Amino acid sequence: MSAILAVRDLEKTFGSLVAAHDITVSVPAEQTVGVIGANGAGKTTFINMITGHLRPTKGGIWFEDQEITGKPSREITRLGISRSFQVAQIFPSLTVFDNVCVAAAIARRSGGMWGSITTPVRSPDATAEAEATIELFQIGRYRDTPANTLPQGVRKLLDIGMAVVGWPRLLLLDEPTSGISIEEKFDLMNVVMSALKTRKITVLFVEHDMEIVARFADRVLAFYDGTVIADGTPTDTLDSPRVQELISGVRLKPAAGSGGHA
Amino acid sequence: MFLFAAAAAPLLPEWIVSLTTIAFANALVVLGLVVLWRVGLVSFGQALYYCIGAYVVALLARWTGLTDAFALIVIGGVAAGLVAVLIGFLLARYREIFFAMLSLALSMILYGVLVKTESLGSSDGFSVTTPTFLGYAPHREALGLSLYWLTLGVDAIAAVLVGAYFRSVAGALAAPIRDNEIRVEFLGVSVNSIIHAKVVIAGILGGLGGALAAMAIGHVDPNMAYWTTSGSFVFVTILAGAGSVAAAFVGSLVFEAVRSFAVDVMPGLWQMTLGSVLLLTILFLPDGLGSLVSRLKRRGEVQRP
Amino acid sequence: MLITFAILTDGLVYAAYLFIVAIGLTLIFGVMKILNVTHGSFYAFGAYGAATAVGIYSNADWPAAAGFLFMLVLAMAIGLVMGLILERGLLRLVYGKDEVVIVLVTYATFLILEDVIVLIWGPQSYAAYQPMVSAGNIEIGELVLSNYDIVLVAIAAGLAGLAYWSLKFTRYGRLLTTVIFDRETAAAFGINVTLVYSATFVIGAMLGALGGAMMAPKIAVTLGIGVEVIVLAFAVVAIGGMGSIEGALVGALIVGICRAAAVHLVPQIELFVIYGVMALVLVARPYGLFVRAQPRKI
DSSP: OOOSEEEEEEEEEETTEEEEEEEEEEEOTTOEEEEEOOTTSSHHHHHHHHHTSSOOSEEEEEETTEEOTTOOHHHHHHHTEEEOOSSOOOOTTSBHHHHHHHHHHHHHSOSHHHHHHHSBTTOHHHHHHHHHHHHHTTOGGGTTSBGGGOOHHHHHHHHHHHHHTTOOSEEEEESTTTTOOHHHHHHHHHHHHHHHHHTTOEEEEEOSOHHHHHHHOSEEEEEETTEEEEEEOHHHHHHOHHHIIIIIOOOOSOSTTOOSOO | OHHHHHHHGGGSOHHHHHHHHHHHHHHHHHHHHHHHHHTTOOOTTTHHHHHHHHHHHHHHHHHHOOOBHHHHHHHHHHHHHHHHHHHHHHHTTOOHHHHHHHHHHHHHHHHHHHHTOGGGTGGGOEEOOOOBBTTBOOOHHHHHHHHHHHHHHHHHHHHHHHHHHHHBHHHHTHHHHHHHHHHHHHTTOOHHHHHHHHHHHHHHHHHHHHHHHHHHHSEEOGGGGSHHHHHHHHHHHHHHOSSOHHHHHHHHHHHHHHHHHHHHHOGGGHHHHHHHHHHHHHHHOTTHHHHHHHHHHHHHHHHOO | OHHHHHHHHHHHHHHHHHHHHHHHHHHHHHHHOOOOTTHHHHHHHHHHHHHHHHHHHHHHTOOHHHHHHHHHHHHHHHHHHHHHHHIIIIIHHHTTSOHHHHHHHHHHHHHHHHHHHHHHHOSSOBOOOHHHHHHOEEEETTEEEEHHHHHHHHHHHHHHHHHHHHHHHSHHHHHHHHHHHOHHHHHHTTOOHHHHHHHHHHHHHHHHHHHHHHHGGGSOBOTTHHHHHHHHHHHHHHHHOTTOHHHHHHHHHHHHHHHHHHHHHOGGGHHHHHHHHHHHHHHHOTTOSSOOOOOOOO
């Protein structure tokens, strides 16, 4: 397997609106890729094409050397690609444990409707996976709390945890720190990234906070006007004048030895 | 509970046995509604399946001479289930009030067809031939008891199966779908398929209920498909609450008891009584009688140090 | 040719009746998002009230036109009082709850009111045919049309016009449109949504009662008329789209003409053609003909 995710000449148009065009990217396994760009630059369109919620008008997508272009999203989930949401999508009336357990049980059921009816939701497999995931994301103290009372950070961790119980090999995070206070952003990302690294998951995360991107990404894809205008290490991309002009603004700290936040 | 009810029967007067049989037959329809209620859907058209089950029993007995109760209820349930499979393709795409309205419309179509069809008895309906039980042909009290035990048997099997369903992935997805359908889809589940399955389950239960009721009452008529019949099933579901399988049976019993009591004691005002009971339940016991039971249970637990 | 004309006139009259009955229901649903089963009670009370009114003025020997007006005014007064009592007394208690729960509350209220009718008017039927008889008939070729039916159609058309005009050109109408569109935003703009709700419910009740009063001379005023009317009104509103006045008009016309066609051509399907149309429309347009789908908010 050359790259876990390969995208070639990807394009998506809606009538006369070109949302994304000429995207060619190759992501090796276990890399952590930060995706930056202004709203409307094509990041979400890109993500949605990978997860199968949008069908590309041109180009192809390969996952683990298998073409997945235009496949329905349910199949793509089953193949090993998962995503989390900018606004945490959880089940408010269930406890944290039940949230994760349901997700784990879904991932583990044998195929189709018959499988759904015959597999118990609290099977030993699912419950063990749920406990493990809760530990992994360090939300054990909220295990029996109803999800509608959770603080924002825990909601996000739960949301990501639910995306991970099926052991996906590729995870797309949509603005993981949006809505989180500045003091908590780094702690949250530390927990998330170490959890994902433990499970050897390749990560693409969309972020608007450049400090986060600089600290946690191995590689940065910068989107502008529907296509990738920069692709390289955080230092290279975030310091490039073009990226600074169009997306990120000028960095105040010197390029070498940066990290942490003001 | 079922064993107790079964054993107690021969000791009770005939009218109680008959009342309870009908209540337990209707309870199956209510159980189907509970399955749908858990996922946030209310069907105002379960009378469709109830009526199909009932008419299938009555027509088969009349046209083919088949009177075996076991065979009849199975065929009734299967017929209703097949209709549910067909309708489900459509119905599974709707939610909330639109689901309720479409199910209402479909049941009223059946009503309209039956009322105007001479060969099916039009608005008078027709009587149901006395059922037999694998060759055994009881009369009077023995017949009443046989039907009673058959109904209890079907109820017990249904209770066990539906309970297992609630613990399965498909059943347990009810609350998540109600909470956040989109997330469930993103986890890789076809929500419409799950709902389709629930419509079918409710349809089969409705058909079984109707088949049993037809034999217990001895008569079928188009009113069994009318919206007020669906309304009374929904009424019982509210009364019972969706908390447990047992709630459907208890609620159905309470409803029949209240209705009979109201019709006997104040024949002119039984609708008012029923309406008031429903109103009070909604206002003060929004999770139904089932929640009252769990509240009492919880209080019992807190008492113990 | 004659049959076609008969179908059209019958259909129009039936449509007029359906529109008057449905407009109150769709108004309440559009503004308050409540599917009001009690609407059947307003209709029934209006019909019984009309029967009483007819009794009063027949004995007192009033001129027909005055009597007719009296009948309508009395019915609307009944609707006004009932609407106020129900909205202030009962609906206030359940506003925040689930849509379906509120429907069940209105259903329970309907059941209670059915027996209240028996308490007030007894179980017997009433006849209120006087206005219809005194209006007389006109003959067009071989067809005999009742003048009363023509008045019915005229009133329905007038009501439609009035509704359209008030929604577009009066202050209340514009407030209503805003609240129908987005309740939260309307409240954020300082619109007194509670007042709009009360006013709407009362108007809906009055319209329901008006419908009952207008139909009373044509039917036997007896127990159970509310039950039938509810499903019919639902069908019309579902076809037209909840909350849409144009929808109620078009829905009423479609149902009216289809039913008239069935009665004249294929009588067996009379009852089920209405619900068949409803099912067909819901399949093609789940929100009705005139309401666009609401996008789901994440």
